[in-house]
Amino acid sequence: MSVQTQTLSDIACTVPGATDLFNDYNLDFFLNGKQQLKVALANAKIDKAAFLFKLTNLEQAESKSHFNWQTQSPIKLVAHIIDNFHEKHRIQFRQLLHLCKVVQEKNPHKEYFPQHLESHLSQMRYELEEHMMKEEAILFPMIMKGFYPSGPISVMEAEHLEHAAALDKLSELTQQFTPPADADDNWRLLYTQTKQLYNDLKEHIHLENNILFSQR
Secondary structure, eight states: OOGGGSBHHHHHHHSTTHHHHHHHTTOOTTTSTTSBHHHHHHHHTOOHHHHHHHHHHHHHSOOTTOOOGGGSOHHHHHHHHIIIIIHHHHHHHHHHHHHHHHHHHHOTTGGGSOTTHHHHHHHHHHHHHHHHHHIIIIIHHHHHTTOOOHHHHHHHHHHHHHHHHHHHHHHHHTTTTOOOTTOOHHHHHHHHHHHHHHHHHHHHHHIIIIIIGGGO
16 A cells, blocks of 8 residues: 555554654644655645655664554553653643743743733643543543443543644644743753644644544
8 A cells, every 4th residue: 555545543553753743744644644655745735745754864864662552552642642651741831931921030032022921831731631531531441441431532532622722822832842042041041942742742632532432
């Protein structure tokens, strides 16, 4: 099968580094993962030859750390999501909100700091925590027993759309995670870690929407 006829989610699962490449080109692999690559490239008006060259290089590179979660049991995937995303996000938000306060208190150019960044991160944290708690307490235990309740899954997928909109807003507030030229180290660290959260949450949603929930 040509890579161009594969879906974004299949490529994300099987090609090491593909999700980073998708992020570089703003290809939505986490909400629209069932879209064929050739369709996504055409819709985004991306230079197909340049993109495929980069993707081919990734396919040819070896990565011992890459793991295809399509081949694993739901029990293993749920454990992976909780350990490597749910817990990680909780730590990330604590660190980011702390850095927001540090930058606003100590940076000499704090008047240029995004006015609503801290409040937006706080709201994201609250909404994502509520979401993760529902998964951990209700949905995931059911999935681990072999049940895929359509109602709760549909609710989680709808909330993923809200998380995606929040990520778009996060990118907008930070000028695509680009600090001012004269930003201090704390400000630069804040934006670096914010971009990491952005990428991690997209990967998190991808694993749920395109792999875990697709087994129902």
